[in-house]
Amino acid sequence: MELWFTEKHTEDVHFSIKVDKQIYSGKSDFQRIDVFETKEFGRVLTIDGFIMLTEKDEFIYHDMIVHVPMATNPNIKNVLVIGAGDGGTVRELTRYETIEKIDMVEIDKLVVDVCKEYLPQTACKFDDSRVNLYFEDGIKFVKATENQYDLIIVDSTDPIGPGEGLFTRDFYRDCFKALKEDGILVNQHESPYYDYNANAMKRAHSRIKELFPIAKVYQAFIPTYASGHWLFGYASKKYDASEDLNEKAWNDLGLKTRYYNTELHKASFVLPNYVKELLKNINE
Amino acid sequence: MELWFTEKHTEDVHFSIKVDKQIYSGKSDFQRIDVFETKEFGRVLTIDGFIMLTEKDEFIYHDMIVHVPMATNPNIKNVLVIGAGDGGTVRELTRYETIEKIDMVEIDKLVVDVCKEYLPQTACKFDDSRVNLYFEDGIKFVKATENQYDLIIVDSTDPIGPGEGLFTRDFYRDCFKALKEDGILVNQHESPYYDYNANAMKRAHSRIKELFPIAKVYQAFIPTYASGHWLFGYASKKYDASEDLNEKAWNDLGLKTRYYNTELHKASFVLPNYVKELLKNINE
Known part of the structure; x- marks a missing residue:
């Protein structure tokens, strides 16, 4: 099995990261929050599907x-x-x-x-x-x-x-x-x-x-x-x-x-x- | 139907572009050459699956x-x-x-x-x-x-x-x-x-x-x-x-x-x- 996170840079341009596992997923009153564990970037925080940060950069x-x-x-x-x-x-x-x-x-x-x-x-x-x-x-x-x-x-x-x-x-x-x-x-x-x-x-x-x-x-x-x-x-x-x-x-x-x-x-x-x-x- | 070109930045990181159509595909003695028509980047030239250029940038x-x-x-x-x-x-x-x-x-x-x-x-x-x-x-x-x-x-x-x-x-x-x-x-x-x-x-x-x-x-x-x-x-x-x-x-x-x-x-x-x-x- 493979798990991938994909961010849409535009409708026609997708950036995808292979995920080892999703370690958090939740929804606040304001937005959806996810944390993924990945090999290339370490942990990755996304909000509403957009990358907020990766441990790598x-x-x-x-x-x-x-x-x-x-x-x-x-x-x-x-x-x-x-x-x-x-x-x-x-x-x-x-x-x-x-x-x-x-x-x-x-x-x-x-x-x-x-x-x-x-x-x-x-x-x-x-x-x-x-x-x-x-x-x-x-x-x-x-x-x-x-x-x-x-x-x-x-x-x-x-x-x-x-x-x-x-x-x-x-x-x-x-x-x-x-x-x-x-x-x-x-x-x-x-x-x-x-x-x-x-x-x-x-x-x-x-x-x-x-x-x-x-x-x-x-x-x-x-x-x-x-x-x-x-x-x-x-x-x-x-x-x-x-x-x-x-x-x-x-x-x-x-x-x-x-x-x-x-x-x-x-x-x-x-x-x-x-x-x-x-x-x-x-x-x- | 949707057609996408994907370049592997690494095994774990993929960059994908939606393709209107593939307008050329061929193989020389040295490498595989493709040209795609895309909305976001105009025409895109790839060699062996790597982007060489896009008209946009x-x-x-x-x-x-x-x-x-x-x-x-x-x-x-x-x-x-x-x-x-x-x-x-x-x-x-x-x-x-x-x-x-x-x-x-x-x-x-x-x-x-x-x-x-x-x-x-x-x-x-x-x-x-x-x-x-x-x-x-x-x-x-x-x-x-x-x-x-x-x-x-x-x-x-x-x-x-x-x-x-x-x-x-x-x-x-x-x-x-x-x-x-x-x-x-x-x-x-x-x-x-x-x-x-x-x-x-x-x-x-x-x-x-x-x-x-x-x-x-x-x-x-x-x-x-x-x-x-x-x-x-x-x-x-x-x-x-x-x-x-x-x-x-x-x-x-x-x-x-x-x-x-x-x-x-x-x-x-x-x-x-x-x-x-x-x-x-x-x-x-």
Whole structure:
């Protein structure tokens, strides 16, 4: 017998992974959650049929969503994380002794419970004393907040289902308000390659650009996400991460990383022409 | 009825594309060749079950295999291309008026014939007067050549089947000899992500590094190749493409490209830590 998990990158493009066994399957009020054991990727977390992470390459995503803003402003002390129930983002953030508070708002408690049980590789730092876990709607949480955070990381699912509201103009406006005057907003930004993802990316970027004086896009090679070419949105009231990087300060920290380095940080903001073109021609 | 083409990235990882129809299937003395019509990627050429190109993203591969060396040394006049039967590499090379001669050595005439018939998007410049087509073994061709070329591009299949000899020490030694004193060698270099590809990449890099004073690896996002993270080997007797890039000269040419730009050229040489690590620990 063979067991395969298949993600539809599009209706016409399928990515399939051989599964040793399904070790969890459940349904919360919000979504379906599965964990698979696989030979090639180790454990794989999927939500509503989409790969959220694999043990083999989650380091790429988490390196890039955390270290890029942290290397840009080494004085980040208060961080808000939205989504990120698998714990990988919090794991990377807790490596910075300079961070004083990490508020994490995950709408779905079941994701955190499942990851604590089955994905200790990422869900390993929720008990750090600086971490405050809120099982609430991130949209409402941000709306009620003003001038509090140095960094907001939106580590969401795709813009369907519970993740949808995290790609709206209102939400980005509330993030702007919740950030201090030198605040940074980073969010996962889909892929430029398949039309569906590219359209989500264009919408998100145009909305963020209306609000923040600095709005950029950077990229990473993430083999288990559709197309392998994944984007992150970077926005700030003050720091341009593609230029204002504090290389020496970050390297002096001595953090070991398997993907990120400060040269790659700068290089990740250099986009192929077709992606620049997509970001330019924005008609909503 | 549904028709799907599946490429095995590994035994446990399958990438499948819905096919409208198979428009060619044949077998030469060397390999099996297929062309499919698809909605998502346009026409797709496969050899022995591996995707060689799709109309949707071939521009990425061909931009990066041609414009990186050409922007490094704008005085390249004599070029040798090995493999590349689909014509995409020759198409990009013929855009440079400064190039005087393009010798292309493809072992399998059937690939060229099939591409002329079914892939006019790439197989469109074989009749340029500077192009000389040789249907021969590239290994023997290079062995018989000395001090002739400014640039050799090895645009090969994977290191199994007819492509195997193009990843050997002897072959690289013959390329070194066939190049002029400021010559450049570029070759497709597999992916760092799956073990099978990564091992091929490590072997190729270590062999090239023994011979050439300058040996680097650069990368591109190629969604339809395994993992989407594809590498190219760059070697030269004189020019370091990661530093010696002649930005102004290249931009003055006014060539329109959908992937390549001179900023991205430099950024493509900046590798993630895990890839640098792979290139460092080479034990054959």
